[in-house]
Amino acid sequence: MKKEKVLNLLKRKNVKPSVQRMEILNYIVENKNHPSVDEIYSHLNKKIATLSKTTIYNTLKILCKKNILTEILIEEDEVRFDYMEKPHIHFKCKSCNKIYDVFKKCPLINCKKIEGHKIEEYHIYLIGTCKNCYKDD
Numbered sequence: 404m405k406k407e408k409v410l411n412l413l414k415r416k417n418v419k420p421s422v423q424r425m426e427i428l429n430y431i432v433e434n435k436n437h438p439s440v441d442e443i444y445s446h447l448n449k450k451i452a453t454l455s456k457t458t459i460y461n462t463l464k465i466l467c468k469k470n471i472l473t474e475i476l477i478e479e480d481e482v483r484f485d486y487m488e489k490p491h492i493h494f495k496c497k498s499c500n501k502i503y504d505v506f507k508k509c510p511l512i513n514c515k516k517i518e519g520h521k522i523e524e525y526h527i528y529l530i531g532t533c534k535n536c537y538k539d540d
C-alpha cells in the first residue's frame with residue numbers, strides 16, 4: 404500500500420499517524436497472512452530498531468478499536484490481526500495452520516440484529532483441511 408493511502412486511512416479514523424503506526428498498519432495490509440504480534444515484531448524490528456512489542460500491542464489495540472483492523476481469535480493462545488477492507492470469514496487449515504480469507508457471502512455477515520440481539524462484532528471461522536493439504540485418495 405502506498406504511504407499516502409496508509410496515512411489517509413489513519414487520518415480518516417482520527418488516529419495520529421506516527422511512523423511506527425504507519426509501518427505496523429502497512430505490514431498487516433500488505434501481508435495477507437494474518438500475522439501475530441510476534442510475526443509483526445520480528446519483521447519490523449529490522450526496519451525500526453526502536454520498536455518494542457508493547458508499542459505493537461498498543462498500536463494494534465488502537466487500530467482495532469477504530470475498526471481499521473480486526474482481531475482473529477481461533478486459538479485461545481494466539482491472536483492474529485487482519486485488515487478488513489471487505490467483510491470476509493476465515494478458514495483455518497488443521498494441517499498447515501494457514502488462515503485463508505473466504506469471500507463467499509455468509510448470510511449472517513449482513514445481519515445487524517439476530518433474534519432481537521444487536522450484533523456488534525463478527526468472529527466467524529471455519530476449520531478444516533485446505534485445498535493444498537487435501538488429497539483425494
Ligand SMILES: [Zn+2]
Pocket residue numbers: 496497498499500501532533534535536537
Ligand atoms: Zn493446509
Ligand SMILES: [Zn+2]
Pocket residue numbers: 437485486491492493503504
Ligand atoms: Zn482475513
